[in-house]
Amino acid sequence: MAFNTGLSGLRAASVDLDVTGNNIANASTVGFKGSKAQFGDLYASGFLSSGNNPVGDGVRVQDVKQSFSQGNISFTDNGLDLAINGDGFFTLSNGGEIRYSRAGQFGLDKEGFITNSEDMRLQGFTADEDGNLSGVRGDLQIESGNLAPRRTTELQSDLNLDSRESVLERRVADMGDFTAAAPGFPQETLEITYDDGSVVTATINPGNVADYSAADVVDVLNGPDGLSASATTQYEGISEADLNTAIAAGNFQFDLSVGNVSVPVDTVGVTDAASLVNAINDAQAPTISASLVGGNLRLIDNRGNNLTAGYTSDGPNQAPVTTVGTVRPQADREIVDIESTAGTTNLADSWDTRSINITNQFNPSDQRTFNHATTTTIFDSLGNSHEVSQFYVKQPSPGNGVGVSEWSIYLQIDGEFVGGTDTNPYQARFDQDGNLQSINGDPNGEILIDDWTPKNADGTPNGADGPPAPGTTITTPIPEPPTTSAFVLNLSETTQYGSEFGVTDQQQNGYTTGRLSGLDVSGEGVLFARYTNGQSKSLGQVALASFSNTNGLSPVGETSWVETFESGQPIIGAPDTGTLGSIKSSSIEESNVDLSAELVNLIVAQRNYQANAKTIETSDAVTQTIINLR
Structure with missing residues (x-):
């Protein structure tokens, strides 16, 4: 029996050496989780009783248990290197097989899919053409082609018109x-x-x-x-x-x-x-x-x-x-x-029989004939840029001048009048508190421009979509997808206070074509593509998986695990939600192996192995003594 006991000890010590050696070997493996051998003693027992003085039969390896504690996070120069700060696993597709990993060293394959070194594709929640994230899970892919241009359908201008300005134009x-x-x-x-x-x-x-x-x-x-x-x-x-x-x-x-x-x-x-x-x-x-x-x-x-x-x-x-x-x-x-x-x-x-005469009539080339002006860029359906200029001319207050003020609005695109403002400018009225009441009676403060034909620098149409056909009803906001050059100038937040003229905010929703210039990953795992036209777009979101029993996962190599019956089914979610950790971009999670502790364990395992070998040696000597009896 002593031989068997010693042999079981040698086997256990050998496994312990193997586990410790494996930990030491993977001390620099990204996303690696160290393991520890767990042992249990052996006793021989009968059906009804184990006896009054049972003697043990040795030891056996009960389990090799991995530790899923957090490893240190270090920074890299690769924007697609990802580290999980907290719980969760990356979800990888290995030719249809789903694997889970903490190793976040990713790159792009020839088709633009995000993959690791073993060509396993990173999975996440995909986005539509407008960058809206969906709940559909699939392989994350980065489109490297040009971003198609988008025509301007709304221009939001938040201005303050100086109420102290004098009336320049008189009709x-x-x-x-x-x-x-x-x-x-x-x-x-x-x-x-x-x-x-x-x-x-x-x-x-x-x-x-x-x-x-x-x-x-x-x-x-x-x-x-x-x-x-x-x-x-x-x-x-x-x-x-x-x-x-x-x-x-x-x-x-x-x-x-x-x-x-x-x-x-x-x-x-x-x-x-x-x-x-x-x-x-x-x-x-x-x-x-x-x-x-x-x-x-x-x-x-x-x-x-x-x-x-x-x-x-x-x-x-x-x-x-x-x-x-x-x-x-x-x-x-x-x-x-x-x-x-x-x-x-x-x-x-x-x-x-009166005739209408205008003194100091508005002239966009003469700044003495308008009080304020601002210019911004808009885009046609081909992505060509155009300059839209807004001119504001203070008018005499309507009625007795109490509680209401009025401004004329002239509009030009590339130096040509639009909206019929060359002959009939829009009239913006403000109340006694400086808030916009209406524009041409519209309380929404919107101006619909539906007579603009995009042109080249030489004044000829450039081939982009033009104004709607005569008699066509245009609703606002412009429905998607737009089919004409019509757009809305929104002045609903414009004010008239006794302070200097200023542009608080001016935004439009169009842009020219752009090439992919960079990629950012947020803490929530959202992939943002940056383009040369200044636009950014969500391409998808990394999906993380968690398990009820993490220790039930089965390691299959390449620093990855697969689901088992003991682990339970994965719970898939977005990073930084629930119990899932956040994503750190341009970072990797190092191995959680404590090399100093493993070296100590190596010494302990060696001593255990030597001690068990000594048991066998002693049993052999006793047996030899018995054999030598005559």
Whole structure:
């Protein structure tokens, strides 16, 4: 029996040496998990009893148990080297066979699949064309081809327009000239209606005086908000030849009145009509100018006062003649109607034939005609870039100007107007708190551009998708996949505060074509591909597996394990969820073997082996002694 006991000890010590040696051999193997031999003693026993004084039969190896404790994590230069910090195993496909490993030294094969050195493919959750992760598990593959371009369907601009800016552009209704018959303008009452519904009354010649002048009319029309007027009076009733004859006859005197006030004209030294012009211009009447035009004396009063002119001499005489001035009224955009309720002037009639004039009209080449501007890049269906420019022009506040502000928005792409803004700019209104109320009445703050034709630098269409066909209804947001060049400019977050103009955020969802330039792996195991066009895209997510009984896994070499009945079925999940660990990219998990401890174990196993050999040697000596008895 001693021989058997010693032999079992030798076998056990030999296994212990093998396990320790294997641990030492794999001390530098990535992802390797050290093992330890577990032993149990042997006793011979009968069916009913083991006896009163049983003697052991030796030892046997019960199990070689692996330790799945965490190994040290070290950094590498390979972005596809992955380490698991915590529990879990990489899931590998070995030609259809599923294996599990902690060794994360990966690379790419010729088809772009992520594989280890044994061409086992790393499995994970795949992503669709837009980079959305799915719950479908498969072999992770990195597409090395070009990233197809994406046209812009939405441009989000978050701006602040400076409420302190002054109004640069003024749109007015020019009502033309109208003149009353001498001696003055008759009485008339006007009702002026504003865009907020308010009505103001203005009365011309309320006293119904006979010599009511154009200057008096201007005083009335300059009173209501948004209404203004100018006036001139021109007298041209005396010929140059008659003046020369009268001056030559002697005793020449020139009579001039401006607004019923006599203006003395010094005729001493006047020898002809030309010298009379100089004398009139030297008179104490700064609003009067005289000239000879077309053989006649022309007198102009630039304020619209009634003019009376004539002359006396020893020869021909000219009785004083009164001329009534001409009024030219203009109305701002806030006035929507002018009606006559009493009287006979033609002012109300001139409103019906008004023309719209713009002073300091918007010009994208002249920065003096707009308050703010910003430019960003968008892309057509072929991935060509285009510059879209937004111009903001402050307008007079609608109505009475309380609680609301308004800005005009002009849009250009590559220097060409879009959205019809060359003739009808969009109108953005803001409330008293500086928040956007609406754009052209739309509370969503969206502008749909559906008239853009992408062009080359020479101005010819470049072959990309153009605007939708006439009559086509375009819904927002633009549905996928887009089929036209239409896109939405979203200004819903734009504000109007009393601070400097600034672009808070400006984003668009288009991009040009791009080549793969790099790959990043997040802590959740998501593979991000980076492209030369500045875009990134999720290609998939590493899947980790855990088991109810990790020690039940069966090692099959290549630092991998397979599922067994004892391990239970794998639980597959995303890294850093549940009990699964996180992923460290550009890192590997080293072997968890403690080389110092293994060397000590090696000495212990050696001593055990020697001791058991000594047992056999002693038993052999005893047996030999018995054989030698005679």
